[in-house]
Amino acid sequence: xFQIPLHHCYxxxxxxxxxxxxxxxxxxxxIHADVAVPTTFDIDTVDIFTIExxxxxxxxxxxxxxxxxxxxVRGFDSITTEAQNALLKIIxxxxxxxxxxxxxxxxxxxxxxxxxxxxxxxxxxxxxDQEITQRLVDEFTAGINFQDRLEVVEKITTRRxxxxxxxxxxxTKLPRENPDFGKALELVVDWGRDSGSSVKxxxxxxxxxxxxxxxxx
Numbered sequence: 001x002f003q004i005p006l007h008h009c010y011x012x013x014x015x016x017x018x019x020x021x022x023x024x025x026x027x028x029x030x031i032h033a034d035v036a037v038p039t040t041f042d043i044d045t046v047d048i049f050t051i052e053x054x055x056x057x058x059x060x061x062x063x064x065x066x067x068x069x070x071x072x073v074r075g076f077d078s079i080t081t082e083a084q085n086a087l088l089k090i091i092x093x094x095x096x097x098x099x100x101x102x103x104x105x106x107x108x109x110x111x112x113x114x115x116x117x118x119x120x121x122x123x124x125x126x127x128x129d130q131e132i133t134q135r136l137v138d139e140f141t142a143g144i145n146f147q148d149r150l151e152v153v154e155k156i157t158t159r160r161x162x163x164x165x166x167x168x169x170x171x172t173k174l175p176r177e178n179p180d181f182g183k184a185l186e187l188v189v190d191w192g193r194d195s196g197s198s199v200k201x202x203x204x205x206x207x208x209x210x211x212x213x214x215x216x217x
Contacts, residue, residue, distance in 0.1 A: 017075030020125035045075035054086035153203030
């Protein structure tokens with residue numbers, strides 16, 4: 001949970017940036033509801049965060065229209081190197097009263113200098129991520145062919161989410177119907193802890209080995 005006074009810049013891991021952004025905004029609104037200081041919120045989520053967007057964050061922070069506190073929330077699946085360099089300059093020279101929140105599936109892939117200057121709050125969206133993962137499990141178990149299941153696992157964006165997905169789905173009937181799939185789930189949980197593992201390839205592996213008993217008859 002965020003604390004008053006807020007840190008200048010937060011870095012948050014999120015399996016779904018849209019859902020996590022909504023969680024962050026609700027919590028910020030809640031903690032400011034009983035605070036006399038006026039607060040302005042600015043939120044946006046994108047697939048790729050570009051240098052133009054980084055410049056826009058700087059401009060918005062400099063304007064700080066309305067309120068003594070200005071919370072800028074930005075979620076992105078990936079970010080360009082140029083944008084990271086631009087954000088680093090913003091973080092190194094914080095504007096008074098401006099608080100930045102960056103949400104991304106893989107915060108560890110950002111520049112070390114950005115990571116060292118931000119406060120990590122990875123657990124803040126765990127409930128939202130859990131709900132999202134459960135929905136993916138439901139979609140996966142309802143799939144009747146490889147393409148259906150492949151479309152589901154392609155929505156998984158982080159190794160942590162993949163491990164949670166594998167653990168949840170291990171409690172369903174699919175592993176009992178297909179022992180090979182049960183073994184694949186155990187391997188994915190194990191391999192998913194390796195920082196060098198590919199989420200995409202592990203997901204494809206699960207989709208390939210998840211054939212139901214009636215598909216093999």
